Amino acid sequence: MVKQVLEDLDIPHTFKSADAVAPNDAGWIANLWESARTRMRMGDLKEYLLVIDEIHKIDDWSNQVKREWDADSFHDINLKVVVLGSSRLLLKSGLNESLAGRFELIRMTHWNYQEMRDAFGWSLEQYIYFGGYPGSAPLIKNETRWCRYVKDSIVSPSIEKDVLLTKIIYKPALIKQLFELGCSYSGEELSLNKMIGQLQDAGNITTLASYLGTLSEAELLCGMQKYANDPARKYNSIPKLMTYNPALFTIQSGKGFDNELMAPQRWGRWVETAIGAHLLCHAEEYNYKVYYWRDKSMEVDFILQKEDKLIAIEVKSGKRTTNKGLPIFRDSFHPNSAFVVGSDNVPVEEFLLLPPEKLFP
Numbered sequence: 001m002v003k004q005v006l007e008d009l010d011i012p013h014t015f016k017s018a019d020a021v022a023p024n025d026a027g028w029i030a031n032l033w034e035s036a037r038t039r040m041r042m043g044d045l046k047e048y049l050l051v052i053d054e055i056h057k058i059d060d061w062s063n064q065v066k067r068e069w070d071a072d073s074f075h076d077i078n079l080k081v082v083v084l085g086s087s088r089l090l091l092k093s094g095l096n097e098s099l100a101g102r103f104e105l106i107r108m109t110h111w112n113y114q115e116m117r118d119a120f121g122w123s124l125e126q127y128i129y130f131g132g133y134p135g136s137a138p139l140i141k142n143e144t145r146w147c148r149y150v151k152d153s154i155v156s157p158s159i160e161k162d163v164l165l166t167k168i169i170y171k172p173a174l175i176k177q178l179f180e181l182g183c184s185y186s187g188e189e190l191s192l193n194k195m196i197g198q199l200q201d202a203g204n205i206t207t208l209a210s211y212l213g214t215l216s217e218a219e220l221l222c223g224m225q226k227y228a229n230d231p232a233r234k235y236n237s238i239p240k241l242m243t244y245n246p247a248l249f250t251i252q253s254g255k256g257f258d259n260e261l262m263a264p265q266r267w268g269r270w271v272e273t274a275i276g277a278h279l280l281c282h283a284e285e286y287n288y289k290v291y292y293w294r295d296k297s298m299e300v301d302f303i304l305q306k307e308d309k310l311i312a313i314e315v316k317s318g319k320r321t322t323n324k325g326l327p328i329f330r331d332s333f334h335p336n337s338a339f340v341v342g343s344d345n346v347p348v349e350e351f352l353l354l355p356p357e358k359l360f361p
Contacts, residue, residue, distance in 0.1 A: 013049035131247025227291035268317035312338035
């Protein structure tokens with residue numbers, strides 16, 4: 001994305017990657033920064049853009065960036081800087097200095113339906129099943145190879161490199177098991193006690209809750225809380241598991257694209273997962289929370305809360321034919337909007353093409 005932006009910009013720039021730089025090379029960032037300043041002086045340039053890729057590979061990078069940035073600010077040097085990293089966890093691990101007030105965070109989420117459709121010509125059904133990993137797109141005709149690619153090239157590095165290298169994880173095997181179990185239950189409620197019963201060496205509920213939070217921070221798997229007016233009831237509720245990308249559900253549960261597409265009851269779980277992933281991926285960007293709601297047998301799939309605004313969304317697909325929970329929730333909580341996605345209501349494709357910020361009045 002940044003490469004495409006640079007091609008369209010008229011601002012002189014330097015693009016460097018820290019891939020081949022020694023982590024303890026304390027002078028690399030300073031030397032690169034000074035080279036950019038020198039080019040500005042030599043060319044009598046009013047502004048300049050410095051882009052540093054994979055910056056998290058440099059030890060203590062945030063303190064070095066702060067020092068150079070503050071020097072530019074003091075001397076009124078209009079040097080713009082973009083720092084990039086392939087993982088939000090790896091970037092955060094290097095933030096020994098907060099850089100408060102000195103940066104704007106640009107979040108790059110999983111690819112959405114429109115991006116996969118425009119880039120690869122995918123149908124709605126292909127996106128719902130194969131998800132939003134562009135590198136896997138050429139492999140979907142060979143589903144075995146596609147599945148192996150997602151597991152080996154995306155999931156394993158995300159857990160083994162991003163998570164295990166940045167978080168204190170005392171039971172690495174457990175967090176991998178939790179990820180696999182949680183993905184297979186995407187769209188379903190599963191208590192932490194039941195998870196303990198299905199996992200080896202699961203430890204206690206506190207450990208599982210912590211690991212589930214870490215997987216959510218890595219944007220892999222989320223345990224959505226039940227919506228309630230009382231915050232304590234939210235935090236103590238049974239989590240509803242949801243992946244951040246439909247592909248993560250498919251690699252654990254898929255029995256083949258054609259087979260799942262022809263089974264309406266099972267296909268409904270893929271549709272709900274795609275809707276949930278779409279909402280979760282944009283929650284931080286648009287500053288809203290995602291919950292579910294249940295009262296005995298009555299349920300609503302997704303509840304969005306942004307400040308004092310409340311949106312209720314029910315996904316209607318092959319898994320159910322009635323929506324009794326939605327009117328009950330509407331009468332109890334008076335949301336700003338409550339609607340159904342799927343069937344003869346808001347089309348799934350239309351919803352997945354809609355930026356979630358448009359949902360709030």
